[in-house]
Structures are given as C-alpha cells and as structure tokens.
Amino acid sequence: MVRTSRNTSIVAIIAIIIALLAVGWITAGSIGNFGITVMSGLFQGMLLFLVASGLSIIFGLMDVLNFAQGAYFMIGAYVAYDVQHVGGVIDLTTTIPDPNIRFVFAVIAAIIVGAGLGVILERGLLRPLYARPVFQLVLTFGVSLVLAEIVQFIWTTTPYSWTETFGIRESFFTLFDQRFSTYRLFVIGMGVVLIVGIAALLRYTRIGIIIRAGVEDSGMVEALGINVRAIFTLVFTLGCAIAAFGGAVAAPFLGASSTIGTSFLLQGIAVVVLGGMGSYVGTAVGSVMVGLAIAVAQSAAIGTDFSALPSITPMLLLILVLLIRPSGLFGGNAR
Amino acid sequence: MSAILEIRDIHTFIGQFHILENVSVSVPKGSITVLLGRNGAGKTTTLKSIMGITPPASGSITFNGQSLVGKRPYTIAQLGVGYVPEHRAIFRELSVRENLLVAQRGSDDFERKADAVFELFPDLKRLYSLPGGNLSGGQQQMLAIARALIPDNHLLLIDEPSEGLAPVIIEQLMAAIEKLSAQATILLVEQNFRVASKLADRFVIIDDGQSPISGAMGELIGDEALIRRYLGVT
Amino acid sequence: MTPPRNSLMQTLRENWLPAAVMLFLILFPFIVGALTDSSPMGVARGDRMVMRGESVRWQSVLIEVFILGILAMSYNLIFGFTGVISFGHALFFGLGGYILGMFLEYTGMDTGLAMVLGVVVGVAAAGIVGLIVGFVSLRLRGVYFTIFTLAVAEMCYIFFSRWQVTNAEDGFTIGSLPAWLDPTQSRLNFYYIALALFAFTYLFIRRLVNSPTGAVFKAIRENEDRAQAVGFNTLNYKLISIALAGMLAASAGMLQVILNKKVGPEVLGVSYTVDPLLMTIIGGIGTFNGPILGSAGLHLLDVFFRDATITIGETSIQIANLWGLLLGSGFILVVIIFPLGIIGTWQRWRLKARGRIAKAARPDPSMNPKTEP
Numbered sequence: 001m002v003r004t005s006r007n008t009s010i011v012a013i014i015a016i017i018i019a020l021l022a023v024g025w026i027t028a029g030s031i032g033n034f035g036i037t038v039m040s041g042l043f044q045g046m047l048l049f050l051v052a053s054g055l056s057i058i059f060g061l062m063d064v065l066n067f068a069q070g071a072y073f074m075i076g077a078y079v080a081y082d083v084q085h086v087g088g089v090i091d092l093t094t095t096i097p098d099p100n101i102r103f104v105f106a107v108i109a110a111i112i113v114g115a116g117l118g119v120i121l122e123r124g125l126l127r128p129l130y131a132r133p134v135f136q137l138v139l140t141f142g143v144s145l146v147l148a149e150i151v152q153f154i155w156t157t158t159p160y161s162w163t164e165t166f167g168i169r170e171s172f173f174t175l176f177d178q179r180f181s182t183y184r185l186f187v188i189g190m191g192v193v194l195i196v197g198i199a200a201l202l203r204y205t206r207i208g209i210i211i212r213a214g215v216e217d218s219g220m221v222e223a224l225g226i227n228v229r230a231i232f233t234l235v236f237t238l239g240c241a242i243a244a245f246g247g248a249v250a251a252p253f254l255g256a257s258s259t260i261g262t263s264f265l266l267q268g269i270a271v272v273v274l275g276g277m278g279s280y281v282g283t284a285v286g287s288v289m290v291g292l293a294i295a296v297a298q299s300a301a302i303g304t305d306f307s308a309l310p311s312i313t314p315m316l317l318l319i320l321v322l323l324i325r326p327s328g329l330f331g332g333n334a335r
Numbered sequence: 336m337s338a339i340l341e342i343r344d345i346h347t348f349i350g351q352f353h354i355l356e357n358v359s360v361s362v363p364k365g366s367i368t369v370l371l372g373r374n375g376a377g378k379t380t381t382l383k384s385i386m387g388i389t390p391p392a393s394g395s396i397t398f399n400g401q402s403l404v405g406k407r408p409y410t411i412a413q414l415g416v417g418y419v420p421e422h423r424a425i426f427r428e429l430s431v432r433e434n435l436l437v438a439q440r441g442s443d444d445f446e447r448k449a450d451a452v453f454e455l456f457p458d459l460k461r462l463y464s465l466p467g468g469n470l471s472g473g474q475q476q477m478l479a480i481a482r483a484l485i486p487d488n489h490l491l492l493i494d495e496p497s498e499g500l501a502p503v504i505i506e507q508l509m510a511a512i513e514k515l516s517a518q519a520t521i522l523l524v525e526q527n528f529r530v531a532s533k534l535a536d537r538f539v540i541i542d543d544g545q546s547p548i549s550g551a552m553g554e555l556i557g558d559e560a561l562i563r564r565y566l567g568v569t
Numbered sequence: 570m571t572p573p574r575n576s577l578m579q580t581l582r583e584n585w586l587p588a589a590v591m592l593f594l595i596l597f598p599f600i601v602g603a604l605t606d607s608s609p610m611g612v613a614r615g616d617r618m619v620m621r622g623e624s625v626r627w628q629s630v631l632i633e634v635f636i637l638g639i640l641a642m643s644y645n646l647i648f649g650f651t652g653v654i655s656f657g658h659a660l661f662f663g664l665g666g667y668i669l670g671m672f673l674e675y676t677g678m679d680t681g682l683a684m685v686l687g688v689v690v691g692v693a694a695a696g697i698v699g700l701i702v703g704f705v706s707l708r709l710r711g712v713y714f715t716i717f718t719l720a721v722a723e724m725c726y727i728f729f730s731r732w733q734v735t736n737a738e739d740g741f742t743i744g745s746l747p748a749w750l751d752p753t754q755s756r757l758n759f760y761y762i763a764l765a766l767f768a769f770t771y772l773f774i775r776r777l778v779n780s781p782t783g784a785v786f787k788a789i790r791e792n793e794d795r796a797q798a799v800g801f802n803t804l805n806y807k808l809i810s811i812a813l814a815g816m817l818a819a820s821a822g823m824l825q826v827i828l829n830k831k832v833g834p835e836v837l838g839v840s841y842t843v844d845p846l847l848m849t850i851i852g853g854i855g856t857f858n859g860p861i862l863g864s865a866g867l868h869l870l871d872v873f874f875r876d877a878t879i880t881i882g883e884t885s886i887q888i889a890n891l892w893g894l895l896l897g898s899g900f901i902l903v904v905i906i907f908p909l910g911i912i913g914t915w916q917r918w919r920l921k922a923r924g925r926i927a928k929a930a931r932p933d934p935s936m937n938p939k940t941e942p
Contacts, residue, residue, distance in 0.1 A: 065712050067656075128905055137654055137715060138850065139904050145843060146897035153894060206436065213426045213437045220424045223386055224438045225412030225486065262839075266723055269716050277712075308731035312724045319705075326708070 009329045012321070013285060017292065024296040032178030037299045038292070043184045043253075045291020046191025050246025051268035052275075052283050053198060054239025060215035060278025062232050063133060064126060067140040070265025071147035072117065072240045076110040076247025077256040078151055081160050083109045084251075089154065099166030107248040114244020115237050117147075122236040127229070144265070148258050159257030187249050194242070195284050202280060211235060215278055263311070267294070270314035274321045276331025285329060290314045339364040339490055339520045340385070345394030347377075347384045354380045355391065356544040360522075362490070362537075367516050369523045369535035369552070371566055376541045378524040379421055382492045385522075386418050387411045398490065413440060417483030417519070421494040423475045425482070427468030431459055434467050434478055440486040452481045455511050473504035480511065491515065494524045509534055528566060532556050540565045587771070587858075594631070594764055598757055601627045609757050620756050628760040629828070630872055632752075634865045635767040636824045637844060641852070641860035642770050643817035644845035649855035650778050651810040652790030653707070657718030658818055658845055660725055663837030664698060665691045665819025667729060670832035673743050675734075680745045691823060692816045699815030703808045722842065730834035740833025743826065752828055763824050770817055775857055777813070786810055790855070818845075847900050853910030862911055867896070 021038075028034035055069050082088035083106035084099070090109065096102040121143055129136045172179040202208040214221045214228060222228040247260070254260055271290050275282025290313075297313040321329060340362040347355035355377050362368045370378040383389040385396055387408040396403040403411050412418065426434050435452070439445050453460040456477040462470060467478060476496055483491055496512065497505045505527070512534060515521065525531040531538070532552060539549040542565050555561060593600075598609035607622030640662060647653050672687030673680065698721075706717035730738045752759040777783050785806045788796040797803050822841075826832045844867070845860070852863025877888045888895075907914045 059712075065716070125901065125905065132908065134652065134654060135904050135908055137712065138846065139901065141656060141846070142897055142900045142904065146894060146901065149894040149897055153890065206439075209429065209433050209436055213429055213433075216426045216428055217424055219388065219408075220420065220426070221437065222408045223388065223412055223418045223420070224482065225409050225440050226437070227407075227409045262723075266720060270720065273713065273716060308727050311727045315720045315724050318720070322705070 009325060012324050013289065013329060016289060016317070016320075020289070020292050020296050024292070024299060027296070027300040030176075030178075032176040033299070035176055035178055035180065037295050039180055039184055039188070040298070041292035041295030042188045042191075042288065043291070044294050045288040046188050047246050047250050048264070048267055048271055048291055049191055049195060049284060049287035050249075051243050051264045052271040052287055053194075053280070054242050055268050056272045056275070056278060056280065056283040057211070057215075058236055058239045059272065061211060061218060061235055062130075064136050064140065065269075066236075066239065067137065067265065068121065068144040068147060069239065069243050069268060070261035070263075071144040071151075072114050072243035072261075073247040073250075073264045074256070074258065074261030075117065075147060075151060076114050076244030077251040077254070077260060078155055078160075078247075079110040079113045079244070080106040080248035080251045081162065081256040082106075082155070084162075084164055085160075099164055103166060103252075107245065110244045110248035111241050114247075115241035118237040118240025119233065121240070122233050126236075144261070148261060152258055155256070157258065159255060159259075161255040162252045183252065190249065199280065199284075207231070207234075267314045270318040274318050274328055276328030279328070279330035282328060282330030290317060293317050337364055338362060339399060340522065341395075341397045342381070342385070343395045343397075345381075345384055345391035345396065347380055347389050347391045349380070349389055354389075354544055355384065358384075358394075358541065358544065358546045360539045360546060360549070362520060362522050364520055365516070366537050367512070367521045367523060367535045368537040368539065369525050369531045370539050370541050371525070371528070371531060371555075372541035373566065374526075377544045378541045379494055381541060382418070382420075382494055382522070382524060385411070385492060386416065415487060415489040417486070417488035417491045419479045419483050419491065419493040419496065421498065421524075423472075423479040425467040425470075425475050425478050428466055430464050430466055431462050431470070431478060432464060434482055435485050438482040438485040444485050444487075448485050452484050455484070455514060456481055473500050473508070476500065476504075476508060477511070480508075480515075484515070488519055491519050491521045493521060495526060496523070497525065497527045497530050505530060528562070591768060595761075597631065598624050598628050598760060611756065618754065620753055625756045628756045629752075630869070632756075632760055632763045632824070632828055634868050635763040636821050636828070637848065637864035637868055638767055638861050639770045639821040639824070640818055640841065641845040641848040641864045642774055643814040643821070645849045645854060645856075645860045646774055646777070646786075646814040646817070647810050648846070649849060649859075650774075650783065650790060651786040651807055652793075653807055653811065654715045655718040655811070656715050656842055656846075657702075657720070657722030658814075659837050659839060659841035660702075660718065660722035661695045661699065661815040661818035662822035662825070662841045663722075663725065663729070663834075664695050665822035666826035666832050666836040667735070668694055668819075669823045670741065670743055670826050671735070673745055674741055681747050683745075684747055684750070688820075688823060692819050695815040695819030696812040699812040700808055703811045704804075707804055707807055719842075722837065722839075726834055726837040726839075729837055735832070738834060740831055740835075743830045743832065746827065746830070750827060751830075753830065759827065763828075766820060766824065771857070771861070773817075778857075782806065782809065847896060849910075850900065850908075851903050851910055853912030853914070853916075856910070856912040856916070859910050859912040866911075 020041075024037045024041075025034050028037050051069055051073050054072075055066060058064055058066050058069075080103075083090050083092055084102055086093045092102055092105060096105060121140075125139055125143065126136055129139060171182040173182055173185075174180070200208075202212055210221060210226060210231060214231060218228050218232075221231075246264075247256075250260070267290060271286040272283060274290065275284075275286030293313045294310050297310040301307055301309040325331070338361045340360070342358060342360040345355055345358050346353065347358075358377065358381055360368070360370070360381065370381060372378055380389055384391045385398075385403065387403065387406055387410075391404060394404070398411075398414060398416065401414065403414075426437065429437070435449070436445055458474050459477055459481055462474060467475060470478060480491075480493065480496070483493075493512070496508050500508070509530060512521065512523070523531070523535060525534070532555075535552045537549070538552050538555050539546055540561075548561065548565070601607070602609040602622075602624040605623035607624045609624040609628070611618040611625050612621045613619075640658065643661075644655070644658050647655055668691035669684075669687035672678075672683045672690065676683055676686075678686075702717050702721055703714065706713040729735060735741055748754055749758055750762065778786065785796060785801050785803075788799070788801070789803050789806060793803050796806075822836055825836060845864075848863030848867055849860045850863070851867065852861065853859025871892065874888045875892070878885045879888065880886075903910065909917060
C-alpha cells in the first residue's frame with residue numbers, strides 16, 4: 001500500500017517535471033532561453049526551499065504552521081539590504097569598504113536577526129499556547145502582520161531595489177550564447193548544499209534522529225527522558241534563521257519589500273502541502289517543482305495577457321497534486 | 336519490602352473529565368505489580384499520571400523518596416522511570432537501531448546495553464536496520480520494551496504488552512518480562528488475567544477511577560467472587 | 570442543570586440590551602442630527618439632496634461598522650462556533666462585491682433587475698465557493714482548510730488586480746444604482762438597509778447557533794472526533810457553517826461596494842480577512858456580542874485616531890502610521906492574556922463573581938460519561 005502510493009508519487013513527479021520542461025522548451029524557443037528558464041526555476045526553487053524547509057519541519061515536529069515564516073524571509077532581505085547599503089540603520093560602508101566582504105556580513109546579520117526573533121517568538125509567544133493549537137495558528141498570523149508593520153516603520157513602505165553592485169552579483173558566464181548569472185548559480189549551489197546538509201543532519205546525528213522521532217510522536221520522545229521543548233526551540237530558531245538567510249541571499253535580485261514575505265509564504269505553503277506536510281524529501285522535491293513551474297510560467301507569460309500566471313502557478317500546481325494525492329506527494333497521513 | 340513507588344489519593348482530570356478519583360497504589364521494590372480492571376477504569380491514566388503526561392490535580396506520587404507531582408515527563412524519565420505505552424508507540428519511520436538510540440540518556444547507554452537487550456530479544460538484532468513500521472506486532476512490542484531498557488531505569492511502566500498478540504508471542508514476552516524483574520521493579524497494566532496472574536506477585540484493582548482493593552496475587556487467584564465483580568472474567 | 574425560570578422574564582432580561590441598542594441605532598441619525606443641528610437627509614440643493622453634514626457623516630461611519638460587524642459575525646460563525654479557522658474570509662467579501670458590481674455595470678440590463686440578480690448570484694456563488702473550498706480541504710487536517718482559504722483568496726486577489734476586464738488594480742465605479750439604494754442620493758435609506766441586514770445577521774446567527782444544528786457546530790468545536798463518534802457527519806455540518814458564513818460575508822461585501830460605489834481588488838485584500846479575525850478575537854470568540862463590540866470598537870478607534878499625532882520630544886508620529894502596529898500588538902496580547910476576548914473574559918469574571926466557576930471547573934462526574942483516552 002505504502003509502496004504503491006509512493007510509486008504513483010514518483011510517476012507523478014516525473015510526469016509533472018517533464019511536462020514543465022516541455023512547456024518551458026516550447027515557449028523558450030532557443031536552448032539558451034531554455035537554460036535561462038531552468039536556471040531561474042532552480043534559483044527560485046532554492047529560495048523557496050529556504051522558506052519551506054522551516055515550515056515543514058516545524059509543522060512536523062510541533063504541529064504549528066508558522067504563518068510568520070514569510071515575515072522572517074522579508075526581514076532577512078531588509079537586514080541584508082540595510083547592512084549592505086549606505087545610510088541604513090547599521091551602516092558598515094565605512095568600516096568594511098569591500099562590498100563582497102560586507103555582503104557576507106550582511107547575510108550573517110540577517111541570520112542572527114532571524115534567529116533572535118525566532119527564539120523570541122517560540123519562547124515568549126508560542127510556548128504558553130501549546131495547549132491551544134488554534135490560537136498558535138492565529139498568533140503566528142498576527143506576528144507576521146506585526147513584523148510587517150515594524151519593518152514598514154523602520155524602513156518605510158517604499159520598496160527598496162538593490163542598487164549596490166559588487167563582484168559576485170555582477171559576474172556572468174556564457175553558455176549556448178547566453179549570459180548566465182554566476183550569483184544565481186552560487187545560490188543554487190548553496191541551496192543544494194543546504195538540502196544535503198540538513199538531510200545528513202536529520203539522518204545521522206543524534207539530534208536529527210530525535211527530531212525525526214519527534215515528528216512522529218513528540219510526546220513519546222519526551223517520555224523517554226528528552227526535553228522536547230528545548231528541541232522545539234532549537235528547530236524553530238533554525239527554521240527562522242534559514243528563512244532570514246533566504247531573504248538575505250534573495251535581496252540582491254529581488255530587493256526588499258513588504259510584499260515578498262507574503263508571496264514567499266504562500267509559495268512555501270504550497271510547496272509544503274504539495275510535498276506532504278512534515279516530509280523533508282517532499283519539501284525538497286516540491287521546492288524544485290514549484291520553482292520550475294514559476295519560471296516556466298514566467299517565460300510563457302512574456303508578451304501575453306496572462307501576467308498573473310506566475311503568481312497563481314504554485315496554487316494551480318498544488319490543486320493538481322492534491323487531486324492526484326490528497327495528502328501530498330510524500331505525505332503518509334493527512335489526518 | 337520498601338515501596339519504590341507510592342501513589343496516594345491522586346485525582347486526575349483529562350479536559351473536563353474526572354478520570355481518577357482517589358487512586359492509591361504502592362509498588363514494592365523488586366516486585367511485579369499489576370493494575371487490573373475493566374476497560375476505561377483508569378489504568379492507563381494511572382500510568383500516565385506517574386509519567387506526568389496527565390499530571391494529577393491533587394494527591395502525591397513518590398518515587399525513591401522524591402515527589403513526581405509537578406515534574407515534566409522528561410525529568411521523571413531521567414529519574415529512572417521507563418515507559419512502555421499501550422499500542423507500543425514505537426517510531427515507525429525510524430530503524431530499530433534509531434529507535435533504541437533515541438532512548439539513550441548517557442552517550443554510551445546504547446553500547447553498554449545493546450548486547451543484553453539483544454540477548455533478551457534476539458529478533459531485534461536480526462531486524463536491526465529495518466524501519467519500526469515494518470516489524471510485526473510482537474516485534475514492535477519487544478522494541479518498545481527494549482527501548483525502555485537502554486537507559487538505567489529502576490522502574491518500568493508497561494501498558495498492555497499482550498494486547499493483540501498471538502499466544503506464542505505472549506509466552507516469549509512473559510518470559511522476557513520475568514527476566515527483567517531481576518533488574519527493575521515493574522508496574523504492569525494487563526487485561527489478560529491469565530498472563531497477569533502468572534507474572535505478577537502483587538495486584539491493585541482499578542475500578543471506576545478508584546483503587547478499592549490491592550494485595551498479593553495469590554489472594555486474588557482464589558477469590559472468584561472478587562474477580563467476577565471487578566474484572567468480569569472467571 | 571439550571572433551575573427553570575419564568576421564560577418571559579428571562580427573555581426580557583437577556584435581551585434588553587440588544588433591543589435597546591437596536592432602538593438607539595434606529596434613532597441614531599436623528600439624534601446626531603438634533604445634537605449637531607444637521608439634517609439626517611443631507612443638505613438640499615435645488616431639487617436634489619447633497620450628502621453633507623454631521624448626521625450624514627456619522628451615518629457613513631456606522632454603515633461601515635455594520636459592514637464590518639456582519640463580516641466579523643459571519644467569521645465568528647465558523648471560527649468561534651464551529652472551530653474552523655479561515656485566513657481567507659476576504660474571498661467571500663470580495664466575491665460578493667465583484668459579482669454585484671459586474672451585474673450592475675457589465676450586463677447592461679435594467680438596474681433593478683441587475684441588482685436583484687447580482688445579489689442572488691453573488692450570495693449563491695459565495696456559498697458554492699465555500700462548499701468547494703471546504704469540500705476539497707476539510708477532509709484533511711483542519712490546517713489544510715486554513716491554507717486553502719488563504720491561497721484561494723490570494724489567488725483571487727491577484728487575478729482581479731491583473732484582470733483587464735475589471736480594470737485590474739484600478740477597479741471600476743458603479744454608476745447605475747436603484748435610486749432608493751444609492752447612498753449618494755439618500756444615505757439614510759442605505760443606513761437603514763445596512764442596519765436591517767446587520768440585525769438580520771445577528772438574529773440569524775443567534776437562532777442558528779441555538780438550534781440543534783448549532784449544537785452540533787459547538788460539539789465539533791469542542792471535540793470533532795467525539796461529535797463524529799456520536800454519529801454526526803461532521804464534514805457536512807462544517808460545510809453548512811462555511812457556506813452560510815460565506816454568504817453573509819458576501820452580502821457585507823455588497824454593502825461595501827454600494828457604499829463606495831466602486832469595486833476594486835482591495836475588497837479581496839488581506840485586510841478584510843485580518844479585520845474580522847482581530848475584531849472577533851478582541852471582542853470575544855464564540856460569543857454573540859463579541860464580534861459586534863470588536864468591530865464597533867476598532868472601527869470607531871480607527872476613525873477617531875486616524876488623524877491624530879503624538880509628539881515625543883521633537884519627533885511627531887502620525888497614529889495612522891502606527892495603527893497596524895498597535896492593532897497587531899494588541900491582538901497578540903489579547904491572544905496570549907485574554908484569549909476569550911472582552912466579552913468572554915467579562916462573562917467568566919461575572920461567573921466567577923457569582924461563585925459558579927467552582928462547578929464549571931470541576932463538573933459533576935455523573936453528568937459526563939467516563940472515557941479513558
């Protein structure tokens with residue numbers, strides 16, 4: 001039973017990816033354009049993974065769907081922008097004149113802020129509510145609104161677009177007569193490293209084994225003598241830190257605005273549901289699929305009236321998958 | 336014999352429901368004590384109250400001279416209480432080895448105890464790397480008990496180990512539990528009266544959230560009226 | 570459990586407040602008119618009435634309170650009474666508004682007929698969308714419904730903010746309205762229509778929740794598995810609750826677009842999800858008066874303080890800029906400290922003062938079947 005349903009999942013995944021690539025190929029017209037589409041899809045897929053992985057593991061372990069995850073992504077983008085550019089709240093432009101090195105600091109600052117806010121949210125706000133899961137959902141939603149308001153208060157409502165140019169963002173390599181951004185490749189590579197790294201952590205370390213056991217039955221883990229709440233805090237903090245990291249590495253391309261949080265949250269949720277709630281493999285596969293789908297839709301929508309297509313693609317894909325498998329691609333038990 | 340676990344007059348609520356209304360249980364050190372009673376009488380809740388999973392609203396629970404009331408389940412487990420819940424509750428996606436690793440408290444628990452555990456349950460050694468969900472019911476029960484043996488526990492709470500298992504498997508498990516009682520005190524919940532009467536040396540009857548009668552197992556075996564009244568079996 | 574009381578006395582005693590409030594709201598335009606020396610009908614200019622003056626202005630404020638109140642009450646029906654959380658209530662609100670607007674402006678039929686058809690189709694469509702979204706997602710864990718509503722609402726928002734037919738982000742204005750309904754011709758008429766719908770929603774939800782169907786809603790909220798075990802098809806009841814709430818929300822959306830005489834994607838925006846959520850929780854979830862208190866309180870605060878500024882030292886901050894932050898922080902505090910909201914906390918406090926809390930916390934065991942979970 002489990003085997004056969006997993007087989008249909010794999011068939012479905014392969015079919016969908018082939019269909020996406022075929023549409024991408026048709027709309028691209030040239031191998032260079034097709035390459036751009038695939039690269040952009042993988043890039044967006046990796047950014048999505050950075051939001052969705054936290055959502056998925058936190059949901060699996062703690063039964064909390066963290067609607068504030070998108071807000072952490074947004075804050076990561078703002079912090080990175082702020083540190084990188086002149087005239088921010090933290091102005092490092094004179095202390096660290098080299099923009100490449102400063103970018104590293106910007107990313108680290110974003111991770112620290114994300115982790116700090118993650119601890120505050122879990123310890124201070126969610127912990128009193130574990131007995132009332134409905135309120136946790138409502139609370140994370142409320143927190144996402146407050147974080148958006150705080151960001152607008154500090155950095156105003158005008159979206160920032162990344163203006164500073166620095167080495168790695170600007171360099172390109174050429175393939176099939178088409179220029180590809182090295183930075184995108186770099187983000188894709190980093191995403192792959194993270195996917196593999198987190199998988200290894202979950203597979204081989206003691207803490208990873210405890211997390212996987214907790215995803216199944218956190219009460220039993222506690223009854224074996226493990227302080228599960230401490231694990232909750234750790235995982236929640238890591239999830240928020242990874243989302244903030246995602247926002248930081250996305251900022252040079254997408255800039256910083258108060259709306260990117262919501263759009264990445266929605267896409268991230270689509271990924272998590274599509275992959276199967278709480279399934280790590282499902283999240284990784286789902287991220288790549290949704291990323292590719294968005295990129296294909298973007299390339300298909302160029303010059304047509306369907307400019308809304310890329311935005312609604314994740315939801316359309318989600319509905320398609322849920323029609324095939326109601327509990328998602330790798331979801332064992334949806335109830 | 337001194338009592339390793341002493342429960343006095345506990346009241347436990349689950350939501351609005353008053354499940355335990357005055358339960359007292361005394362478990363002598365080194366004994367196998369069994370909680371008997373009908374379905375829904377409050378046996379499982381008694382074990383969960385000891386573990387702190389459903390903390391009692393009033394009354395006292397003392398283990399090795401320390402009060403357990405108000406402590407979180409993980410602290411209670413760390414004091415040396417092993418819990419084998421009903422329906423096994425093994426981690427189905429984790430391998431047998433990983434199931435045992437989760438239970439480690441000291442970093443060398445697994446290495447120290449693995450041989451003894453595998454001697455008790457040779458099946459588990461064979462199934463070492465298989466996911467728990469692929470095991471048969473009896474093997475899962477063995478794994479659940481083995482998991483409680485990895486750390487140094489002084490008291491094992493075992494909930495309905497024979498539930499849903501074939502007679503041959505039950506015999507194996509009974510033999511294993513009997514061997515265990517040399518190392519740890521055991522508090523057992525068991526519906527199967529034949530199993531209970533063979534294993535246990537003391538009994539406590541839980542009826543309608545209370546604990547009216549307790550004593551040596553031998554006394555109960557002869558008293559058919561009592562058995563029929565509280566257990567509905569003869 | 571409670572001793573039987575004189576039913577007439579009880580009805581009067583329990584309903585004096587809604588009755589008094591209703592009377593006040595009916596007289597309100599005239600009271601404000603008398604106090605501020607302005608006509609509730611507006612100012613006559615030639616043979617037309619121009620909608621000016623304090624009374625008319627306050628009618629608009631209250632119409633907005635009614636709209637938000639209907640929206641919050643409908644939200645409370647699913648969230649507070651059935652225990653299902655939607656993050657996409659704006660979907661129903663906006664859908665109602667768009668469908669009515671499109672019937673009035675795009676079909677070219679007689680205004681009165683377009684009005685009637687628009688209302689009927691809009692309300693029905695909201696109910697059907699509620700059923701579909703619920704049917705797809707509610708068989709799974711509750712959180713799937715929450716996700717689905719958020720996703721579908723957001724999709725609709727994006728769709729209508731890009732759809733050229735309805736002028737994308739700009740939306741379209743409603744020019745043709747029946748004269749008796751047009752708030753620019755007679756605000757007072759529209760005030761009473763909105764008030765009537767508001768009162769209807771209140772009575773309808775009270776009646777529904779106190780009916781056997783409502784008892785099942787509450788049973789689902791308390792423990793769905795148990796409701797199912799007792800033999801109720803809980804999915805059907807949840808679907809009924811969502812469809813009805815969606816239809817009420819759609820009618821609120823219709824009032825909104827008539828009041829503004831404009832339809833744009835903002836009626837599908839997340840604020841029409843957040844507002845009823847905040848208003849319900851702050852007022853008191855699962856109570857009849859909570860959503861009304863929440864919507865009236867929050868909207869009036871918004872109206873009073875929107876233009877205020879606070880000055881600390883040399884920097885002065887517009888309250889309008891801080892409004893969302895204050896609202897959100899207040900909301901978080903309420904969720905953590907007073908999860909029952911204003912009405913719920915007050916009720917509990919009153920109960921405690923009367924010494925009944927002891928019984929509520931330790932129910933008579935004979936009343937409850939024993940279960941061993």
